[in-house]
Amino acid sequence: MQHQSNQPLAIEQPEISAPTASSPLARKLEQFASLDSVESGALQDLLGARVQTIASGMPLVERGETPSDMHVVLEGWACRYRIARNGRRQILAFHLPGDVCESSVFLMRQMDSTITALSRMRVAVIDRAALSAFTRAHPRLAQGLWWESLGAASVQREWLLRNAQSGARERVASLVCELAARLIAVGQATRDGFPLPITQSALGDACSMTPEHTNRTLRELREAGLMTVTRGHVKFDDGPALCRLAGFDPLYLHFRGEEAVSPAPSTV
Amino acid sequence: MQHQSNQPLAIEQPEISAPTASSPLARKLEQFASLDSVESGALQDLLGARVQTIASGMPLVERGETPSDMHVVLEGWACRYRIARNGRRQILAFHLPGDVCESSVFLMRQMDSTITALSRMRVAVIDRAALSAFTRAHPRLAQGLWWESLGAASVQREWLLRNAQSGARERVASLVCELAARLIAVGQATRDGFPLPITQSALGDACSMTPEHTNRTLRELREAGLMTVTRGHVKFDDGPALCRLAGFDPLYLHFRGEEAVSPAPSTV
Protein backbone atom coordinates (compact mmCIF):
# COMPACT_ATOMS: atom_id res chain seq x y z
CA MET A 1 0.00 0.00 0.00
CA GLN A 2 2.24 2.81 -1.19
CA HIS A 3 0.81 6.31 -1.20
CA GLN A 4 3.74 7.95 -2.88
CA SER A 5 2.65 11.17 -4.50
CA ASN A 6 5.97 12.56 -5.64
CA GLN A 7 6.58 14.80 -8.57
CA PRO A 8 6.14 13.15 -11.95
CA LEU A 9 9.94 13.10 -12.32
CA ALA A 10 9.42 12.13 -15.93
CA ILE A 11 12.26 12.28 -18.34
CA GLU A 12 11.41 13.47 -21.83
CA GLN A 13 13.44 11.45 -24.27
CA PRO A 14 14.67 12.57 -27.65
CA GLU A 15 12.21 11.32 -30.20
CA ILE A 16 14.96 9.45 -31.98
CA SER A 17 14.52 6.66 -29.42
CA ALA A 18 13.74 3.61 -31.51
CA PRO A 19 10.19 3.58 -32.81
CA THR A 20 9.54 0.00 -31.72
CA ALA A 21 9.50 -2.15 -34.81
CA SER A 22 5.80 -2.94 -34.55
CA SER A 23 4.27 -1.53 -31.41
CA PRO A 24 2.22 -3.68 -29.05
CA LEU A 25 -0.76 -1.44 -29.74
CA ALA A 26 -0.48 -2.11 -33.47
CA ARG A 27 -0.30 -5.79 -32.69
CA LYS A 28 -3.39 -5.54 -30.59
CA LEU A 29 -5.37 -3.51 -33.10
CA GLU A 30 -4.63 -6.16 -35.69
CA GLN A 31 -6.99 -8.28 -33.62
CA PHE A 32 -9.71 -5.84 -34.56
CA ALA A 33 -8.88 -5.22 -38.20
CA SER A 34 -5.71 -5.58 -40.20
CA LEU A 35 -3.94 -2.31 -40.83
CA ASP A 36 -2.59 -1.24 -44.19
CA SER A 37 0.90 0.22 -44.41
CA VAL A 38 -0.35 3.81 -44.35
CA GLU A 39 -2.30 3.17 -41.19
CA SER A 40 0.44 1.35 -39.36
CA GLY A 41 2.84 4.11 -40.37
CA ALA A 42 0.49 6.75 -39.01
CA LEU A 43 0.07 4.82 -35.79
CA GLN A 44 3.81 4.49 -35.44
CA ASP A 45 4.22 8.22 -35.95
CA LEU A 46 1.55 8.97 -33.39
CA LEU A 47 3.17 6.75 -30.78
CA GLY A 48 6.70 7.79 -31.58
CA ALA A 49 6.20 11.53 -31.50
CA ARG A 50 6.51 11.94 -27.76
CA VAL A 51 7.81 9.17 -25.56
CA GLN A 52 8.32 9.44 -21.81
CA THR A 53 10.21 7.23 -19.43
CA ILE A 54 8.52 6.88 -16.06
CA ALA A 55 10.13 5.50 -12.93
CA SER A 56 8.37 2.82 -10.95
CA GLY A 57 5.90 4.25 -8.47
CA MET A 58 5.47 7.55 -10.28
CA PRO A 59 1.97 8.75 -11.17
CA LEU A 60 0.87 9.30 -14.77
CA VAL A 61 -2.31 11.11 -13.79
CA GLU A 62 -3.95 11.64 -10.45
CA ARG A 63 -7.51 11.62 -9.23
CA GLY A 64 -9.00 15.07 -9.40
CA GLU A 65 -6.78 16.28 -12.21
CA THR A 66 -8.09 17.34 -15.59
CA PRO A 67 -6.55 14.96 -18.10
CA SER A 68 -4.65 16.69 -20.86
CA ASP A 69 -2.92 13.81 -22.59
CA MET A 70 -3.70 10.28 -23.55
CA HIS A 71 -1.08 7.68 -22.69
CA VAL A 72 -0.28 4.46 -24.49
CA VAL A 73 1.92 1.94 -22.72
CA LEU A 74 4.95 0.90 -24.76
CA GLU A 75 6.90 -0.97 -22.08
CA GLY A 76 6.30 -1.82 -18.45
CA TRP A 77 3.12 -1.99 -16.41
CA ALA A 78 0.88 0.65 -14.89
CA CYS A 79 -2.26 0.41 -12.82
CA ARG A 80 -5.33 2.46 -12.18
CA TYR A 81 -6.36 2.49 -8.54
CA ARG A 82 -8.36 4.16 -5.84
CA ILE A 83 -7.89 4.16 -2.09
CA ALA A 84 -10.98 2.82 -0.36
CA ARG A 85 -12.37 4.32 2.80
CA ASN A 86 -10.97 1.44 4.81
CA GLY A 87 -7.52 2.62 3.74
CA ARG A 88 -6.86 -0.22 1.36
CA ARG A 89 -5.83 0.26 -2.23
CA GLN A 90 -8.06 -1.27 -4.86
CA ILE A 91 -6.37 -1.73 -8.20
CA LEU A 92 -9.07 -1.22 -10.80
CA ALA A 93 -7.10 -2.14 -13.89
CA PHE A 94 -3.66 -3.08 -15.12
CA HIS A 95 -2.29 -1.28 -18.13
CA LEU A 96 0.04 -3.54 -20.08
CA PRO A 97 2.07 -2.80 -23.19
CA GLY A 98 -0.33 -1.83 -25.96
CA ASP A 99 -3.00 -0.55 -23.61
CA VAL A 100 -4.48 2.92 -23.75
CA CYS A 101 -4.67 4.62 -20.39
CA GLU A 102 -7.24 7.39 -20.56
CA SER A 103 -9.69 7.69 -23.36
CA SER A 104 -11.24 10.39 -21.22
CA VAL A 105 -8.96 13.09 -22.54
CA PHE A 106 -11.57 15.00 -24.42
CA LEU A 107 -14.59 14.58 -22.33
CA MET A 108 -13.94 14.26 -18.64
CA ARG A 109 -13.19 17.24 -16.45
CA GLN A 110 -11.72 15.30 -13.59
CA MET A 111 -9.99 11.96 -13.28
CA ASP A 112 -11.87 9.72 -10.89
CA SER A 113 -8.88 7.53 -10.19
CA THR A 114 -5.11 7.62 -10.22
CA ILE A 115 -2.82 5.91 -12.71
CA THR A 116 0.63 4.94 -11.54
CA ALA A 117 3.64 3.12 -12.95
CA LEU A 118 4.12 -0.28 -11.33
CA SER A 119 7.51 -0.72 -12.94
CA ARG A 120 9.87 1.43 -14.90
CA MET A 121 8.00 2.13 -18.10
CA ARG A 122 7.96 3.87 -21.45
CA VAL A 123 4.74 5.52 -22.57
CA ALA A 124 3.64 7.40 -25.65
CA VAL A 125 2.07 10.72 -24.74
CA ILE A 126 -0.58 12.04 -27.08
CA ASP A 127 -2.22 15.41 -26.58
CA ARG A 128 -5.70 16.42 -27.60
CA ALA A 129 -4.68 18.11 -30.80
CA ALA A 130 -2.62 15.18 -32.01
CA LEU A 131 -5.31 12.69 -31.14
CA SER A 132 -8.00 14.77 -32.75
CA ALA A 133 -6.05 15.13 -35.99
CA PHE A 134 -5.24 11.44 -35.97
CA THR A 135 -8.80 10.25 -35.54
CA ARG A 136 -10.01 12.63 -38.24
CA ALA A 137 -7.39 11.40 -40.67
CA HIS A 138 -7.80 7.70 -39.89
CA PRO A 139 -11.40 6.84 -39.06
CA ARG A 140 -10.69 3.13 -39.09
CA LEU A 141 -7.98 3.51 -36.48
CA ALA A 142 -10.31 5.75 -34.51
CA GLN A 143 -12.77 2.88 -34.54
CA GLY A 144 -9.93 0.66 -33.42
CA LEU A 145 -9.34 2.85 -30.38
CA TRP A 146 -13.06 2.87 -29.66
CA TRP A 147 -12.97 -0.92 -29.85
CA GLU A 148 -10.03 -0.96 -27.48
CA SER A 149 -11.99 1.01 -24.91
CA LEU A 150 -14.99 -1.31 -25.20
CA GLY A 151 -12.63 -4.19 -24.54
CA ALA A 152 -11.33 -2.43 -21.45
CA ALA A 153 -14.90 -1.97 -20.22
CA SER A 154 -15.54 -5.66 -20.67
CA VAL A 155 -12.44 -6.49 -18.66
CA GLN A 156 -13.63 -4.11 -15.97
CA ARG A 157 -16.89 -6.04 -15.66
CA GLU A 158 -15.01 -9.32 -15.43
CA TRP A 159 -13.01 -7.92 -12.55
CA LEU A 160 -16.20 -7.18 -10.65
CA LEU A 161 -17.49 -10.67 -11.26
CA ARG A 162 -14.20 -12.19 -10.27
CA ASN A 163 -13.50 -10.27 -7.09
CA ALA A 164 -17.08 -10.39 -5.89
CA GLN A 165 -17.99 -13.97 -6.69
CA SER A 166 -15.03 -16.24 -6.33
CA GLY A 167 -12.66 -17.52 -3.72
CA ALA A 168 -9.05 -16.56 -3.30
CA ARG A 169 -7.50 -19.33 -5.39
CA GLU A 170 -9.88 -18.86 -8.29
CA ARG A 171 -9.42 -15.12 -8.15
CA VAL A 172 -5.65 -15.18 -8.37
CA ALA A 173 -5.65 -17.95 -10.96
CA SER A 174 -8.17 -16.13 -13.09
CA LEU A 175 -6.29 -12.85 -12.94
CA VAL A 176 -3.06 -14.55 -13.91
CA CYS A 177 -4.79 -16.27 -16.83
CA GLU A 178 -6.09 -12.92 -17.99
CA LEU A 179 -2.69 -11.30 -17.77
CA ALA A 180 -1.15 -14.19 -19.66
CA ALA A 181 -3.74 -13.98 -22.42
CA ARG A 182 -3.32 -10.24 -22.79
CA LEU A 183 0.45 -10.51 -22.78
CA ILE A 184 0.43 -13.33 -25.29
CA ALA A 185 -1.61 -11.09 -27.58
CA VAL A 186 1.25 -8.59 -27.65
CA GLY A 187 3.99 -11.18 -27.68
CA GLN A 188 5.16 -10.76 -24.11
CA ALA A 189 4.23 -14.12 -22.66
CA THR A 190 4.44 -17.75 -23.67
CA ARG A 191 2.59 -20.78 -22.46
CA ASP A 192 5.43 -21.30 -20.02
CA GLY A 193 5.04 -18.05 -18.16
CA PHE A 194 5.79 -14.35 -18.21
CA PRO A 195 7.69 -11.67 -16.31
CA LEU A 196 5.62 -10.16 -13.52
CA PRO A 197 7.05 -6.77 -12.60
CA ILE A 198 4.87 -6.27 -9.54
CA THR A 199 4.79 -7.30 -5.90
CA GLN A 200 2.52 -9.87 -4.30
CA SER A 201 0.96 -6.98 -2.47
CA ALA A 202 -0.09 -5.34 -5.75
CA LEU A 203 -1.48 -8.64 -6.97
CA GLY A 204 -3.48 -8.72 -3.77
CA ASP A 205 -4.70 -5.16 -4.26
CA ALA A 206 -6.03 -6.20 -7.67
CA CYS A 207 -7.74 -9.28 -6.25
CA SER A 208 -9.09 -7.45 -3.20
CA MET A 209 -7.05 -9.58 -0.84
CA THR A 210 -4.59 -8.81 1.94
CA PRO A 211 -0.90 -9.37 1.17
CA GLU A 212 -0.84 -12.22 3.71
CA HIS A 213 -3.69 -14.08 2.15
CA THR A 214 -2.28 -13.48 -1.30
CA ASN A 215 0.92 -15.09 -0.18
CA ARG A 216 -0.84 -18.11 1.29
CA THR A 217 -2.93 -18.47 -1.85
CA LEU A 218 0.11 -18.39 -4.11
CA ARG A 219 1.67 -21.09 -1.96
CA GLU A 220 -1.42 -23.24 -2.33
CA LEU A 221 -1.38 -22.85 -6.10
CA ARG A 222 2.29 -23.76 -6.14
CA GLU A 223 1.78 -26.78 -3.91
CA ALA A 224 -1.12 -27.86 -6.12
CA GLY A 225 1.31 -27.92 -9.02
CA LEU A 226 -0.52 -25.20 -10.97
CA MET A 227 1.90 -22.30 -11.11
CA THR A 228 4.92 -20.85 -9.41
CA VAL A 229 5.09 -17.13 -8.74
CA THR A 230 8.48 -15.82 -7.71
CA ARG A 231 9.84 -12.32 -7.48
CA GLY A 232 9.32 -11.00 -10.95
CA HIS A 233 8.11 -14.11 -12.74
CA VAL A 234 5.12 -16.38 -13.26
CA LYS A 235 5.80 -19.93 -14.34
CA PHE A 236 2.98 -22.19 -15.40
CA ASP A 237 3.35 -25.70 -14.08
CA ASP A 238 0.03 -26.88 -15.44
CA GLY A 239 -1.64 -24.24 -17.61
CA PRO A 240 -4.76 -26.18 -18.52
CA ALA A 241 -5.43 -27.11 -14.90
CA LEU A 242 -4.91 -23.51 -13.89
CA CYS A 243 -7.44 -22.33 -16.46
CA ARG A 244 -9.86 -24.95 -15.26
CA LEU A 245 -9.53 -23.92 -11.65
CA ALA A 246 -9.92 -20.28 -12.67
CA GLY A 247 -12.93 -21.03 -14.83
CA PHE A 248 -11.14 -18.94 -17.40
CA ASP A 249 -13.27 -18.16 -20.45
CA PRO A 250 -11.52 -15.61 -22.66
CA LEU A 251 -14.74 -14.47 -24.34
CA TYR A 252 -14.66 -11.24 -22.37
CA LEU A 253 -11.32 -10.31 -23.88
CA HIS A 254 -12.95 -10.12 -27.31
CA PHE A 255 -9.94 -11.40 -29.17
CA ARG A 256 -10.39 -12.26 -32.78
CA GLY A 257 -8.22 -15.31 -33.14
CA GLU A 258 -9.37 -18.25 -31.05
CA GLU A 259 -5.81 -19.48 -30.66
CA ALA A 260 -2.98 -18.21 -28.56
CA VAL A 261 -5.13 -16.49 -25.99
CA SER A 262 -4.66 -18.51 -22.87
CA PRO A 263 -2.15 -20.63 -21.02
CA ALA A 264 -4.26 -23.65 -21.98
CA PRO A 265 -3.69 -24.61 -25.58
CA SER A 266 -7.02 -25.59 -27.12
CA THR A 267 -5.18 -28.41 -28.84
CA VAL A 268 -4.57 -30.32 -25.61
CA MET B 1 -31.84 -15.74 -9.17
CA GLN B 2 -34.07 -16.08 -12.19
CA HIS B 3 -32.69 -17.75 -15.26
CA GLN B 4 -35.63 -17.10 -17.50
CA SER B 5 -34.60 -17.17 -21.11
CA ASN B 6 -37.92 -16.89 -22.86
CA GLN B 7 -38.57 -15.39 -26.22
CA PRO B 8 -38.17 -11.63 -26.37
CA LEU B 9 -41.98 -11.31 -26.50
CA ALA B 10 -41.49 -7.70 -27.42
CA ILE B 11 -44.36 -5.66 -28.70
CA GLU B 12 -43.54 -3.19 -31.45
CA GLN B 13 -45.55 -0.09 -30.83
CA PRO B 14 -46.84 2.34 -33.43
CA GLU B 15 -44.36 5.15 -33.62
CA ILE B 16 -47.05 7.67 -32.82
CA SER B 17 -46.59 6.73 -29.17
CA ALA B 18 -45.91 10.06 -27.51
CA PRO B 19 -42.34 11.20 -28.13
CA THR B 20 -41.67 11.96 -24.45
CA ALA B 21 -41.65 15.70 -24.06
CA SER B 22 -37.94 15.86 -23.31
CA SER B 23 -36.39 12.41 -23.01
CA PRO B 24 -34.32 11.39 -20.00
CA LEU B 25 -31.35 10.93 -22.32
CA ALA B 26 -31.66 14.51 -23.54
CA ARG B 27 -31.83 15.61 -19.94
CA LYS B 28 -28.71 13.68 -19.15
CA LEU B 29 -26.76 14.90 -22.16
CA GLU B 30 -27.52 18.45 -21.09
CA GLN B 31 -25.12 17.70 -18.25
CA PHE B 32 -22.43 17.34 -20.86
CA ALA B 33 -23.28 20.22 -23.18
CA SER B 34 -26.46 22.13 -23.80
CA LEU B 35 -28.26 21.09 -26.94
CA ASP B 36 -29.66 23.47 -29.51
CA SER B 37 -33.15 22.96 -30.87
CA VAL B 38 -31.92 21.16 -33.98
CA GLU B 39 -29.95 18.71 -31.90
CA SER B 40 -32.66 17.98 -29.40
CA GLY B 41 -35.08 17.50 -32.27
CA ALA B 42 -32.73 15.04 -33.96
CA LEU B 43 -32.29 13.17 -30.72
CA GLN B 44 -36.01 13.00 -30.21
CA ASP B 45 -36.46 11.63 -33.73
CA LEU B 46 -33.76 9.05 -33.16
CA LEU B 47 -35.34 7.84 -29.96
CA GLY B 48 -38.89 8.01 -31.23
CA ALA B 49 -38.39 6.11 -34.47
CA ARG B 50 -38.66 2.67 -33.00
CA VAL B 51 -39.92 2.06 -29.50
CA GLN B 52 -40.40 -1.34 -27.92
CA THR B 53 -42.25 -2.34 -24.80
CA ILE B 54 -40.53 -5.11 -22.87
CA ALA B 55 -42.10 -7.16 -20.11
CA SER B 56 -40.32 -7.58 -16.81
CA GLY B 57 -37.82 -10.43 -16.88
CA MET B 58 -37.43 -10.46 -20.66
CA PRO B 59 -33.94 -10.23 -22.18
CA LEU B 60 -32.87 -7.35 -24.40
CA VAL B 61 -29.70 -9.09 -25.52
CA GLU B 62 -28.02 -12.23 -24.38
CA ARG B 63 -24.45 -13.29 -23.79
CA GLY B 64 -23.01 -14.81 -26.92
CA GLU B 65 -25.26 -12.96 -29.33
CA THR B 66 -23.96 -10.50 -31.89
CA PRO B 67 -25.52 -7.18 -31.01
CA SER B 68 -27.42 -5.60 -33.87
CA ASP B 69 -29.18 -2.71 -32.18
CA MET B 70 -28.40 -0.16 -29.56
CA HIS B 71 -31.01 0.34 -26.86
CA VAL B 72 -31.81 3.47 -24.91
CA VAL B 73 -33.97 3.15 -21.82
CA LEU B 74 -37.02 5.41 -21.91
CA GLU B 75 -38.93 3.99 -18.95
CA GLY B 76 -38.30 1.22 -16.43
CA TRP B 77 -35.09 -0.46 -15.32
CA ALA B 78 -32.86 -3.06 -16.91
CA CYS B 79 -29.70 -4.73 -15.70
CA ARG B 80 -26.63 -6.28 -17.20
CA TYR B 81 -25.58 -9.46 -15.46
CA ARG B 82 -23.57 -12.62 -15.60
CA ILE B 83 -23.99 -15.91 -13.81
CA ALA B 84 -20.88 -16.74 -11.81
CA ARG B 85 -19.48 -20.22 -11.58
CA ASN B 86 -20.82 -20.57 -8.07
CA GLY B 87 -24.28 -20.25 -9.59
CA ARG B 88 -24.95 -16.78 -8.28
CA ARG B 89 -26.03 -13.90 -10.44
CA GLN B 90 -23.82 -10.83 -10.41
CA ILE B 91 -25.54 -7.70 -11.61
CA LEU B 92 -22.87 -5.67 -13.34
CA ALA B 93 -24.87 -2.52 -14.04
CA PHE B 94 -28.29 -1.02 -13.77
CA HIS B 95 -29.70 0.73 -16.81
CA LEU B 96 -32.05 3.52 -15.75
CA PRO B 97 -34.11 5.85 -17.91
CA GLY B 98 -31.76 7.81 -20.14
CA ASP B 99 -29.07 5.16 -20.11
CA VAL B 100 -27.59 3.61 -23.23
CA CYS B 101 -27.36 -0.16 -23.08
CA GLU B 102 -24.80 -1.34 -25.59
CA SER B 103 -22.39 0.96 -27.25
CA SER B 104 -20.84 -2.20 -28.59
CA VAL B 105 -23.16 -2.37 -31.57
CA PHE B 106 -20.55 -1.66 -34.19
CA LEU B 107 -17.53 -3.26 -32.80
CA MET B 108 -18.13 -6.34 -30.73
CA ARG B 109 -18.90 -9.69 -32.24
CA GLN B 110 -20.34 -11.25 -29.16
CA MET B 111 -22.03 -9.89 -26.08
CA ASP B 112 -20.11 -10.89 -22.97
CA SER B 113 -23.08 -10.44 -20.69
CA THR B 114 -26.85 -10.49 -20.77
CA ILE B 115 -29.16 -7.49 -20.47
CA THR B 116 -32.60 -8.06 -19.01
CA ALA B 117 -35.61 -5.97 -18.09
CA LEU B 118 -36.06 -5.73 -14.34
CA SER B 119 -39.46 -4.13 -14.72
CA ARG B 120 -41.84 -3.47 -17.53
CA MET B 121 -40.02 -1.01 -19.71
CA ARG B 122 -40.00 1.07 -22.86
CA VAL B 123 -36.80 1.26 -24.87
CA ALA B 124 -35.73 3.04 -28.02
CA VAL B 125 -34.17 0.62 -30.49
CA ILE B 126 -31.54 2.06 -32.81
CA ASP B 127 -29.92 -0.02 -35.51
CA ARG B 128 -26.46 0.40 -36.92
CA ALA B 129 -27.53 2.39 -39.96
CA ALA B 130 -29.60 4.84 -37.96
CA LEU B 131 -26.87 5.30 -35.38
CA SER B 132 -24.22 5.72 -38.01
CA ALA B 133 -26.20 8.36 -39.87
CA PHE B 134 -26.99 10.12 -36.63
CA THR B 135 -23.42 10.35 -35.40
CA ARG B 136 -22.24 11.58 -38.79
CA ALA B 137 -24.90 14.27 -38.88
CA HIS B 138 -24.45 15.39 -35.28
CA PRO B 139 -20.86 15.10 -34.14
CA ARG B 140 -21.55 16.95 -30.91
CA LEU B 141 -24.23 14.46 -29.97
CA ALA B 142 -21.89 11.65 -30.96
CA GLN B 143 -19.42 13.07 -28.50
CA GLY B 144 -22.22 13.17 -26.00
CA LEU B 145 -22.80 9.45 -26.43
CA TRP B 146 -19.07 8.83 -26.11
CA TRP B 147 -19.14 10.84 -22.89
CA GLU B 148 -22.05 8.77 -21.69
CA SER B 149 -20.10 5.57 -22.17
CA LEU B 150 -17.09 6.96 -20.31
CA GLY B 151 -19.42 7.79 -17.45
CA ALA B 152 -20.71 4.23 -17.47
CA ALA B 153 -17.13 2.95 -17.31
CA SER B 154 -16.47 5.13 -14.32
CA VAL B 155 -19.55 3.78 -12.58
CA GLN B 156 -18.34 0.27 -13.35
CA ARG B 157 -15.08 0.96 -11.55
CA GLU B 158 -16.92 2.36 -8.57
CA TRP B 159 -18.91 -0.86 -8.34
CA LEU B 160 -15.71 -2.86 -8.11
CA LEU B 161 -14.40 -0.62 -5.37
CA ARG B 162 -17.68 -0.76 -3.51
CA ASN B 163 -18.35 -4.47 -3.66
CA ALA B 164 -14.77 -5.44 -3.01
CA GLN B 165 -13.84 -3.03 -0.26
CA SER B 166 -16.78 -2.22 1.92
CA GLY B 167 -19.12 -3.88 4.32
CA ALA B 168 -22.73 -4.76 3.71
CA ARG B 169 -24.28 -1.60 5.13
CA GLU B 170 -21.95 0.71 3.30
CA ARG B 171 -22.44 -1.22 0.09
CA VAL B 172 -26.20 -1.03 0.06
CA ALA B 173 -26.22 2.57 1.23
CA SER B 174 -23.72 3.57 -1.41
CA LEU B 175 -25.62 1.84 -4.20
CA VAL B 176 -28.85 3.49 -3.16
CA CYS B 177 -27.15 6.88 -3.09
CA GLU B 178 -25.86 6.28 -6.60
CA LEU B 179 -29.27 5.27 -7.87
CA ALA B 180 -30.83 8.31 -6.25
CA ALA B 181 -28.26 10.63 -7.79
CA ARG B 182 -28.69 9.15 -11.24
CA LEU B 183 -32.46 9.24 -10.98
CA ILE B 184 -32.46 12.81 -9.73
CA ALA B 185 -30.45 13.73 -12.82
CA VAL B 186 -33.30 12.55 -15.02
CA GLY B 187 -36.04 13.83 -12.75
CA GLN B 188 -37.18 10.51 -11.37
CA ALA B 189 -36.23 10.87 -7.72
CA THR B 190 -36.46 13.51 -5.06
CA ARG B 191 -34.57 13.95 -1.83
CA ASP B 192 -37.37 12.03 -0.15
CA GLY B 193 -36.97 8.83 -2.10
CA PHE B 194 -37.73 7.07 -5.35
CA PRO B 195 -39.63 4.11 -6.77
CA LEU B 196 -37.53 0.95 -6.74
CA PRO B 197 -38.95 -1.52 -9.26
CA ILE B 198 -36.73 -4.42 -8.20
CA THR B 199 -36.61 -7.09 -5.53
CA GLN B 200 -34.32 -7.24 -2.52
CA SER B 201 -32.75 -10.21 -4.19
CA ALA B 202 -31.76 -8.13 -7.21
CA LEU B 203 -30.38 -5.46 -4.93
CA GLY B 204 -28.31 -8.19 -3.33
CA ASP B 205 -27.12 -9.48 -6.69
CA ALA B 206 -25.85 -5.99 -7.44
CA CYS B 207 -24.10 -5.72 -4.07
CA SER B 208 -22.71 -9.27 -4.20
CA MET B 209 -24.72 -10.33 -1.19
CA THR B 210 -27.14 -13.14 -0.48
CA PRO B 211 -30.83 -12.25 -0.32
CA GLU B 212 -30.86 -13.10 3.39
CA HIS B 213 -28.02 -10.79 4.23
CA THR B 214 -29.48 -8.08 2.04
CA ASN B 215 -32.65 -8.31 4.03
CA ARG B 216 -30.85 -8.12 7.36
CA THR B 217 -28.83 -5.17 6.14
CA LEU B 218 -31.90 -3.26 5.01
CA ARG B 219 -33.40 -3.83 8.40
CA GLU B 220 -30.31 -2.44 10.08
CA LEU B 221 -30.40 0.66 7.91
CA ARG B 222 -34.06 1.13 8.72
CA GLU B 223 -33.52 0.64 12.43
CA ALA B 224 -30.67 3.12 12.30
CA GLY B 225 -33.14 5.67 10.93
CA LEU B 226 -31.33 6.08 7.62
CA MET B 227 -33.74 4.78 5.02
CA THR B 228 -36.76 2.55 4.60
CA VAL B 229 -36.92 0.17 1.67
CA THR B 230 -40.30 -1.40 1.05
CA ARG B 231 -41.62 -3.33 -1.89
CA GLY B 232 -41.17 -0.92 -4.72
CA HIS B 233 -39.98 2.16 -2.90
CA VAL B 234 -36.99 3.74 -1.17
CA LYS B 235 -37.69 6.40 1.40
CA PHE B 236 -34.86 8.45 2.85
CA ASP B 237 -35.23 8.99 6.55
CA ASP B 238 -31.92 10.78 6.90
CA GLY B 239 -30.29 11.40 3.51
CA PRO B 240 -27.17 13.18 4.74
CA ALA B 241 -26.46 10.47 7.32
CA LEU B 242 -26.97 7.83 4.66
CA CYS B 243 -24.48 9.52 2.37
CA ARG B 244 -22.04 9.79 5.25
CA LEU B 245 -22.32 6.11 6.08
CA ALA B 246 -21.97 5.24 2.39
CA GLY B 247 -18.97 7.50 1.97
CA PHE B 248 -20.78 8.72 -1.08
CA ASP B 249 -18.70 11.03 -3.26
CA PRO B 250 -20.47 11.69 -6.56
CA LEU B 251 -17.26 12.63 -8.38
CA TYR B 252 -17.34 9.34 -10.25
CA LEU B 253 -20.70 10.20 -11.77
CA HIS B 254 -19.08 13.10 -13.62
CA PHE B 255 -22.11 15.32 -13.40
CA ARG B 256 -21.71 18.89 -14.42
CA GLY B 257 -23.91 20.69 -11.92
CA GLU B 258 -22.74 20.34 -8.34
CA GLU B 259 -26.27 20.55 -7.02
CA ALA B 260 -29.08 18.04 -7.10
CA VAL B 261 -26.91 15.00 -7.36
CA SER B 262 -27.32 13.25 -4.05
CA PRO B 263 -29.81 12.65 -1.29
CA ALA B 264 -27.69 14.96 0.84
CA PRO B 265 -28.31 18.58 -0.10
CA SER B 266 -25.04 20.48 -0.01
CA THR B 267 -26.94 23.34 1.62
CA VAL B 268 -27.50 21.42 4.86
Place this chain on the structure above:
DNA sequence: CGTTATGTTGAGCTCCCTCAAGGTTGGTGG
Protein backbone atom coordinates in the same frame (compact mmCIF):
# COMPACT_ATOMS: atom_id res chain seq x y z
C1' DC C 1 -58.34 -18.93 -2.97
C1' DG C 2 -54.62 -21.75 -3.74
C1' DT C 3 -50.00 -21.14 -5.60
C1' DT C 4 -45.71 -19.08 -6.19
C1' DA C 5 -42.44 -15.47 -5.58
C1' DT C 6 -40.66 -12.65 -2.15
C1' DG C 7 -39.57 -11.23 2.39
C1' DT C 8 -38.02 -12.46 7.41
C1' DT C 9 -35.55 -14.57 11.07
C1' DG C 10 -32.35 -17.95 13.36
C1' DA C 11 -28.06 -21.08 14.15
C1' DG C 12 -23.78 -22.82 12.79
C1' DC C 13 -19.71 -22.65 9.91
C1' DT C 14 -16.02 -20.90 6.74
C1' DC C 15 -13.13 -18.02 4.51
C1' DC C 16 -10.54 -14.33 4.90
C1' DC C 17 -8.98 -10.50 7.86
C1' DT C 18 -6.19 -8.80 11.76
C1' DC C 19 -2.33 -8.75 14.46
C1' DA C 20 2.17 -10.40 15.30
C1' DA C 21 6.62 -12.22 14.56
C1' DG C 22 10.32 -13.66 11.86
C1' DG C 23 12.92 -14.47 7.37
C1' DT C 24 14.74 -13.02 2.77
C1' DT C 25 16.20 -10.11 -0.81
C1' DG C 26 18.30 -6.23 -2.90
C1' DG C 27 20.35 -1.88 -2.65
C1' DT C 28 23.65 1.61 -0.35
C1' DG C 29 27.47 3.30 1.92
C1' DG C 30 31.43 2.57 4.69
Place this chain on the structure above:
DNA sequence: CCACCAACCTTGAGGGAGCTCAACATAACG
Protein backbone atom coordinates in the same frame (compact mmCIF):
# COMPACT_ATOMS: atom_id res chain seq x y z
C1' DC D 1 33.62 -6.65 0.32
C1' DC D 2 30.77 -6.53 4.05
C1' DA D 3 27.34 -4.28 7.19
C1' DC D 4 23.22 -2.42 7.31
C1' DC D 5 18.57 -1.07 6.09
C1' DA D 6 14.20 -1.11 3.93
C1' DA D 7 11.16 -3.42 1.27
C1' DC D 8 9.16 -7.59 0.56
C1' DC D 9 7.98 -12.25 1.57
C1' DT D 10 6.45 -16.01 4.88
C1' DT D 11 4.04 -18.32 8.54
C1' DG D 12 1.01 -18.66 12.71
C1' DA D 13 -3.15 -17.93 15.88
C1' DG D 14 -7.51 -15.95 16.78
C1' DG D 15 -11.78 -13.42 15.47
C1' DG D 16 -15.73 -11.73 12.72
C1' DA D 17 -18.56 -10.67 8.61
C1' DG D 18 -21.24 -12.86 5.64
C1' DC D 19 -22.60 -17.52 3.74
C1' DT D 20 -25.42 -21.85 4.10
C1' DC D 21 -29.24 -24.27 5.39
C1' DA D 22 -33.71 -24.30 7.22
C1' DA D 23 -38.11 -22.76 8.54
C1' DC D 24 -41.85 -19.75 8.24
C1' DA D 25 -44.56 -15.32 7.02
C1' DT D 26 -46.46 -12.41 3.75
C1' DA D 27 -47.59 -10.42 -0.40
C1' DA D 28 -48.74 -10.84 -5.50
C1' DC D 29 -51.27 -13.23 -9.11
C1' DG D 30 -54.14 -15.99 -11.78
